Amino acid sequence: MTPRGHRISVEVNGHLHEGEVPARLTLVDWLRDELHLSGTHVGCEHGICGACSVLFDGEAVRSCLMFAVQADGHRVTTVEGLSGEDGRPGELQDAFCETHALQCGYCTPGMLIAAHALLRENPHPTEAEIREAIGGNLCRCTGYQQIVEAIEHAAAKLVERGAR
């Protein structure tokens, strides 16, 4: 059996990308290998570690558990899409730098996606809500402490900015 390729058209970080993919190609592999968006990382390929998290139609999902062909006609945001219009890091990314919320950086894009999704829905999260939101993203470097602090810091900054 030689599987045929599928034409897909996906909006990634605001730009329409078209391509032809074999059905078995995962979304994360397509993003990385075809679109060269290498910020989304592969950690376990079985849906536990969260390193490959992206926004799919605005919701945080694991891109190793989706096939690229399933994204046809949908909207995907990766870590590269979290930066501002000017290409500079956004408030949340800046907060990760401020509190040193990363070390090796490998889980960082997935953490940012999870945190971004949280803050969009819940601008004033409690510590418990933050931990729940990133509970599906494993980090081996930080013990999560400075990540929680970063998200709290970003929430405060975003609220402050919104208030101005």
Add this chain to the structure above:
Amino acid sequence: MKAAAFEYARASSIEEACALLRERGDGARLIAGGQSLAPMMAMRLARPTWLVDINDVPDLQYIRVEGERLRAGACTRQRALERDARAIRLVPLLSQALQWVGHIQTRNRGTAGGSLAHADPSAELPLVACVLDAEVSVRSTRGRRALRAGDLFTGPMTTTLAADELIEEIAWPIWREDHVGSAFTEVSIRHGDFALVAAAAQVALDGEARCLRASFGVGGADATPVAFPELAQTLAGARLEDSIISTIAERAAAALDPGEDLHASAHYRRHLAKVLAERSLLEARDRAIARRAGQIRQ
């Protein structure tokens, strides 16, 4: 960890999905959220020849109240169900259970019907379906049939669904008594892991705090989730004293045949079944009483 090659078809309607399943034969499988199927495919433990994608079938994504049931299309996202105001009000056990399912990212994608079709004996939604005696509507090109959740599961990861059938809808009964309480509890090693054992309970009390009806069940401690309607039946008319609940939980646990794995022995699972069945019943009772006292308004 790359899936073996397969062919892919995206269905735009239930009819089309059914037709694809029939045409593509035994090697075809539905993919809904894919949160269980995709890892199995990555490990090549599952190797469908055809994947029929039902994520873009609009008729499979809805939550509505109709008759005495809360109904959800099979492809309704778990996260949507967890946060749906009607579901929280009318079938609170659902959102109570869903908070234990994986993580937000997996619930954003995982579906109600997918969880039932996957039939993991420790999964939360199959347990809730059994405890509430949900009705599962099933479609194929041969037509539609409805079955009770308890008749769906036959063993670990196995159901009575034929290869060409898809779950269309799950309908959970709404308990309309004035004083209803429910509770879901489980023990997993980490938050979000599969339960070692889970328990769910729902009770309705009359104005005198006597049990009108009750239902409870245990997951992860047998080949399928197990509800205990006969035992629950014995609670009707009684005041749900702690000792009665403890006895019932003990009897339920004794009726189970738990398996054993890396994380828990059969002995431990049976013990947890008793502890958790008891806790879920106690908590459900207390919530029903609190409701009766007007302390909780949902």
Add this chain to the structure above:
Amino acid sequence: MASAAAPGEFRYIGKRRRTKEGPRFVQGRGRYVADVALPGMKHVALVMSPHPSARIIAIRTEAARALPGVRYVLTGEEFCAATDSLQIGVDAPQVRRYALAHEVVRYAGEWVVAIVADSRALAEDAAELVEVEYEPLPFVVDPERALAADAPLVHAAHGSNVLYHRRFVWGPVDEAFAGAAHHIAFRAVWGRSSTVPIETFGVVARWDPGTELLDVWASIQMPKFPDQVARALRLPGNAVRVHYDVDVGGSYGGKRGLKHTALAGYLAMKLGAPMRLIEDRLENMRGGDAHGPDRIFDMGAAFDSDGTIRALRIRAVDDAGAYTGRAPLQLGKPITAICGPYRIAAIEYEPVSVMTHKTPQEAVRGFGQSPTNFALERMMDRVAAYLGMDRIALRRHNLIRKDEFPYRIPSGSAYDSGDYHTVLDKALAAIDYPALVAERDTARRAGRLAGIGISTCLEPSGGNAAFEILFNPKNETTTWMDSCLVRIDLAGAVTGVIGTSSSGQGHETLVSTVIGEVLERDPASIRVARADSLSALPSNSPVGSRMAIMLGGAAAGAARKIREALIAIAAHNLDCSVEKIDYRDGDVSVIGDPSRKMTWDQLVEIAHRKYHRLPPGLEPGLQAKFVWEVPTGGGLPTPDGRVQMYPCYAFEAHVVYVEIDPDTARPELRRYVCGHDCGVMINPDIVHGMTYGGIAHGIGAALYEKFAYTPDGQLASGTFMDYLIPSALEVPALTIVDHCTPSPLTTFGQKGSGEAGYLGAPAAIANAVNDALAPLGTTLDTLPMTPHELWRKISAARATARS
């Protein structure tokens, strides 16, 4: 270099400053090995052994070769003939190790066949088509059983399963045991867990036949890696060029990948195509050869009624797995802190490294010290319980006092400095210990199982690898230098060049901070570049908690040379002696005559362009290297096995509160404080971050993580569904309390901190769990302390109480 100063005297060191690495990582612009894509690159997948022990009868590869897109199928027969056995730590020449099994397989998951294909998916398709015929052989997965005379041999030619066994006696142990008022003996078991980074190991190799050069990009953290790759591939050392500008997605000691690189390198040379071998998670867990210590301690202590510990007897049997890598040496490093932070005069230590038919062991954060600390700290709590003495009082009684440093322990190392009592006091104050005791007691009265755990542990840092020669006299390694090159370009910008990769330790921040401190230039303006292995100065990589000390010291040394050169140029041009030059922020003036001055730019201009204005003998250009030897290093062991190993000793005091659900046995950490003293912190955020992470890693080892084996020799926890890494919901809010006792041995008073947290967390958590179990009269000294294990203990204790 010994010029310890209090942090307040520094301009950049010790200050909260953003790291240099952060911005690229938050934008998804790290460059990991999986991001290295070369034209024509091929992909490797592995066929793994399903048996723990078997003879390979036949390998049929025709079907795999025939699959379109498959470029090569490599078996052990070809590979082992064409390459040399990987180098190992101990003297066991018959324990030969290659990337692919040949003739026999020695653990389930061992790589048997490598497939090269146009894509990873195709390589996996082909791997399924390889048929290997095996004849199963007897196997052993229990390390104590493997010591028996009739045990199946993992390597028949070696003649036994023992890789290393020696009994060290330091001081009058027998006399102390005979004279002490009391003894206890118990067993403590450290379960097989490891570092398990979120990024698996990966390597990309490219052979250029024109230059005869093998380029290697790898997620590596390993001393002498290029040299060992070259030896395995029978290449000259200068035919392997390892690129250190690859971001490593976590390592914590484990990313060694020698076999992977030898394999990818061989295939790249054989096929003339760039080769990519990135473990998937299944390959990583089963066949990545990166499990961790798996250790049984038999502990004996002799002590007096006042709590004075007089002597220890420690026997440690460690299961190395099927091949020797760094495993036996992880029994050696703890010799440098074998009595922990305590004054114990006599110690017997009997390390036994034994092979079994399990996945081999690799280095893990702390290199064997955390398991040892766990055993020592369980001992302290058991002694306290035996005497009915308060655990804190017992520790205070035995802790080395701050006026006793440098303190030489019986096994030969001198501890540099410390103030253990104060750090412990700070930790207890931070958690409000009396209130915590009240909280625990209230919980107990309410019927809950509640416990407080304390550990006081050392983190030896700045390692000199003296355990190598101690465990293998043929390996006369007595230096573990590190180095840095600092250059100022014509435009006046400062660059530090280092010869190692980083896996999150923030070396760019470290080096730029140190250079900035010495040259008085803003670290934000200083770039840190990573040379490849052919252009780099020697490095022994970020292992052994050594980079703050060693790379920091090297960077400071190189920057000082630059500063001296600038001052020499200034003195020459301002016509005064160097002593008269006042150097400030890179500009200079004459002391007492500030009108005579030169700017940084002028000095740089002279160095790069104006030879006629350079002082005689000074090299033009502004570039300086510094290679630093480990302080106190270079010594050889005495015949009875005493040697100075690590120079610096950081201290941590953990206080943790746990509650265990009495009915489900599920533990939950409620409060966590760690008092920490690693001397002067170069970047506090980085030190804190690594310490938090170390604690989380220790929580995993204590409660969740285990590479478990079934009785039939199969790894039962080979996925992230069964190997349980703690998430943000398992790790509680963590509080670190700093203290600073500078090291007299290092440039700025710094000590190492890369293993902090991990070295005391499992011990503290084990003590907390046992405090919670104490009212039931039971103990649990086996890690991980899972709900199931806890329930077995709790239910057995209750059954005993009832009967």
